[in-house]
Amino acid sequence: MDTVSYPTAHQEAITITKRLTRQQSRELTREQLLQAAAELFAEHGVNGTSVEQIVEHAGYTRGAFYGNFEGKHQLVLALLDQHTQRELEEMQQLSLDAGSFDNLMEHLRSWYRQRDETLGSWLALRTELWLYGLRDPELLPVLAVRERRSRAALAQALEQGFAARSVAPPAPVEFLALVMYSLGDGLSIQRVLCPEDSDIDTVANAIELLMRSWSALSRNPAPAEEASRPSPGRPTTKGRTPSIEKPEKNP
Amino acid sequence: MDTVSYPTAHQEAITITKRLTRQQSRELTREQLLQAAAELFAEHGVNGTSVEQIVEHAGYTRGAFYGNFEGKHQLVLALLDQHTQRELEEMQQLSLDAGSFDNLMEHLRSWYRQRDETLGSWLALRTELWLYGLRDPELLPVLAVRERRSRAALAQALEQGFAARSVAPPAPVEFLALVMYSLGDGLSIQRVLCPEDSDIDTVANAIELLMRSWSALSRNPAPAEEASRPSPGRPTTKGRTPSIEKPEKNP
DNA sequence: CATTTCAGATACAGACCTGTATTTGGATAC
DNA sequence: GTATCCAAATACAGGTCTGTATCTGAAATG
Numbered sequence: 144m145d146t147v148s149y150p151t152a153h154q155e156a157i158t159i160t161k162r163l164t165r166q167q168s169r170e171l172t173r174e175q176l177l178q179a180a181a182e183l184f185a186e187h188g189v190n191g192t193s194v195e196q197i198v199e200h201a202g203y204t205r206g207a208f209y210g211n212f213e214g215k216h217q218l219v220l221a222l223l224d225q226h227t228q229r230e231l232e233e234m235q236q237l238s239l240d241a242g243s244f245d246n247l248m249e250h251l252r253s254w255y256r257q258r259d260e261t262l263g264s265w266l267a268l269r270t271e272l273w274l275y276g277l278r279d280p281e282l283l284p285v286l287a288v289r290e291r292r293s294r295a296a297l298a299q300a301l302e303q304g305f306a307a308r309s310v311a312p313p314a315p316v317e318f319l320a321l322v323m324y325s326l327g328d329g330l331s332i333q334r335v336l337c338p339e340d341s342d343i344d345t346v347a348n349a350i351e352l353l354m355r356s357w358s359a360l361s362r363n364p365a366p367a368e369e370a371s372r373p374s375p376g377r378p379t380t381k382g383r384t385p386s387i388e389k390p391e392k393n394p
Numbered sequence: 395m396d397t398v399s400y401p402t403a404h405q406e407a408i409t410i411t412k413r414l415t416r417q418q419s420r421e422l423t424r425e426q427l428l429q430a431a432a433e434l435f436a437e438h439g440v441n442g443t444s445v446e447q448i449v450e451h452a453g454y455t456r457g458a459f460y461g462n463f464e465g466k467h468q469l470v471l472a473l474l475d476q477h478t479q480r481e482l483e484e485m486q487q488l489s490l491d492a493g494s495f496d497n498l499m500e501h502l503r504s505w506y507r508q509r510d511e512t513l514g515s516w517l518a519l520r521t522e523l524w525l526y527g528l529r530d531p532e533l534l535p536v537l538a539v540r541e542r543r544s545r546a547a548l549a550q551a552l553e554q555g556f557a558a559r560s561v562a563p564p565a566p567v568e569f570l571a572l573v574m575y576s577l578g579d580g581l582s583i584q585r586v587l588c589p590e591d592s593d594i595d596t597v598a599n600a601i602e603l604l605m606r607s608w609s610a611l612s613r614n615p616a617p618a619e620e621a622s623r624p625s626p627g628r629p630t631t632k633g634r635t636p637s638i639e640k641p642e643k644n645p
Numbered sequence: 646c647a648t649t650t651c652a653g654a655t656a657c658a659g660a661c662c663t664g665t666a667t668t669t670g671g672a673t674a675c
Numbered sequence: 676g677t678a679t680c681c682a683a684a685t686a687c688a689g690g691t692c693t694g695t696a697t698c699t700g701a702a703a704t705g
Contacts, residue, residue: 165702169652188525190441193692206653209694267528274439274521277514277586287588294584294591314603321591322600325580326573333545333576335528337538340545340572349573352565356607363614416672420682444662457683460664 173211175201177222185268189219189275223272223282227289234293238300243307244354247300252347259343263335294320304354313360323350424462426452428473436519440470440526474523474533478540485544489551494558495605498551503598510594514586545571555605564611574601 163171179201183192194215198208212218237254241247258265276286298320305312312319330346430452434443445466449459463469488505492498509516527537549571556563563570581597 163702165651168702172652186529188439188441188529190439194694195692204654205693206655208653210652214694263528267525270521270525273583273587274518274525277518278437278439283587287590290584290587291591313607318600321584321596322577322581322603325584325600326577327580328583329576329578329580330572332524332579333541333572336524336534336541339538340542340568345572349569349576352573352611353604353607356564356604356611359614360603360607360610363610416681419672423682445664446662455684456663457685459683461682465664 169211172201172203172207176203176208176211177218177225180218180222181226181268182264184219184222184271185264189215189271219272219275220282223276223286226268226272227286231289231293231296234296238296238303241300241303244304247304248347248351248354251350252344255346256343259334262331266331266335294324297324308358310358310361313357319357323353326350326353420462423452423454423458427454427459427462428469428476431469431473432477432519433515435470435473435522436515440466440522470523470526471533474527474537477519477523478537482540482544482547485547489547489554492551492554495555498555499598499602499605502601503595506597507594510585513582517582517586545575548575559609561609561612564608570608574604577601577604 176197180192180197183196183200187196194205194208197218198205201207208218212221233254237247237250240250273286276282294317298316301312301316301319301323305316326349327346330341330349334341334345427448431443431448434447434451438447445456445459448469449456452458459469463472484505488498488501491501524537527533545568549567552563552567552570552574556567577600578597581592581600585592585596
């Protein structure tokens with residue numbers, strides 16, 4: 144699976160480079176089908192893409208497809224697995240690399256810069272898979288676990304960051320991670336929708352603002368605030384703004 | 395178009411309640427088709443829903459459909475129009491009602507509370523339409539304009555809020571509105587994905603935290619911060635974190 | 646090399662979906 | 676009340692997609 148990859152019938156490529164074993168050949172095919180599917184899904188959506196289009200785009204015929212997957216559903220499953228796995232790894236890498244806030248920010252900034260070119264199709268695919276998972280009651284929990292882990296990795300990075308600055312986080316880091324993670328998603332959406340209203344660093348800048356705000360809040364937690372305010376509807380526990388009441392169950 | 399609405403053949407309903415004029419009848423049909431489409435799109439996606447399913451769900455046949463729309467594409471257009479229009483109105487209403495921060499927060503809180511029950515399907519539809527618009531080069535700008543207006547309304551509300559507290563916003567309100575708006579989107583996604591990791595007030599709480607953080611930042615803008623930091627990749631204008639450099643072109 | 650095996654191509658049958666052309670029956674107009 | 680009109684139903688012709696069943700030729704095996 145190294146040289147290779149004229150997208151035509153791969154047998155030709157074989158004779159050129161290296162004889163591929165059957166298994167290698169099969170894996171290559173599978174991978175190319177997944178890749179083709181990813182591209183088409185991003186552009187036309189999962190439901191807007193037929194098996195026929197996928198195999199054509201990959202340079203095969205339907206025989207190859209049904210030899211490697213049970214059907215489109217299973218292919219989407221595989222794709223979803225691959226995709227979320229990669230995202231998780233990226234996030235974990237981030238949490239490993241990030242020592243200080245500034246370091247973390249630098250990583251985030253370059254990450255978003257790299258992604259900017261392909262943000263549209265990347266986000267479209269992500270969204271398609273998200274919707275697909277949302278609609279499959281068996282899939283949603285799996286997706287949720289992956290998402291949770293990504294956020295947990297981010298929470299860890301944040302924890303380090305705060306520790307490095309020796310400021311107390313203004314809320315549980317899990318909550319802050321949730322906020323930051325969500326902000327990244329939401330801003331990416333807006334960037335794709337209205338590219339003129341943001342620039343390549345907007346996401347990173349917004350996150351940086353967030354960080355600095357939180358630091359400021361930690362240093363200067365309670366504004367005067369009209370001391371009254373019966374706070375009518377605020378019963379529950381989880382995302383409470385109040386200061387520090389560390390961990391929830393987050394797995 | 396008032397009493398009415400047994401979802402069966404509407405002629406029966408007519409005889410029961412009020413004779414509908416032809417035009418009224420037609421509009422009712424159209425509206426019911428749109429409604430049915432919205433529900434099915436949320437559950438199965440635009441491309442996962444056939445015209446046949448739509449008309450069946452609405453209690454008609456394909457004849458009624460093609461009498462009211464040129465095809466599915468045009469129906470989606472109409473739906474998108476309706477949907478974004480309503481969102482815009484909600485946001486504008488918010489900006490009208492909100493005098494103080496606390497007021498604004500209360501509105502937001504109740505808004506998210508009301509929405510929570512139907513958040514999943516609502517977001518699914520929104521996302522479907524977003525993806526649809528994203529893929530149609532003629533549609534994207536239209537969508538962008540709507541989005542921009544919504545954010546502008548929010549920016550206005552924020553401006554009022556800051557003024558009421560007499561704090562200077564830590565960044566252009568347009569930028570803050572972008573952040574807050576995006577945060578709402580992103581958190582909603584996470585809430586649908588992992589309902590256990592957030593509660594009904596999480597979005598509102600997160601936004602409140604954001605507000606309070608910004609206030610804190612305004613009161614206490616520059617932390618010591620390692621005074622060095624060559625700030626390597628930060629050339630552009632738009633979303634800069636730095637303090638106040640008011641308006642962009644935002645229409 | 647001869648034989649077996651299997652990845653992928655080809656052929657086919659059934660389901661579904663779209664869009665148009667035609668029909669029907671209640672609303673409108675006189 | 677009769678004639679007209681039109682919203683919606685019905686009928687039909689084409690197209691596309693899916694999944695399976697069968698075929699083919701190159702790799703594996705000896």
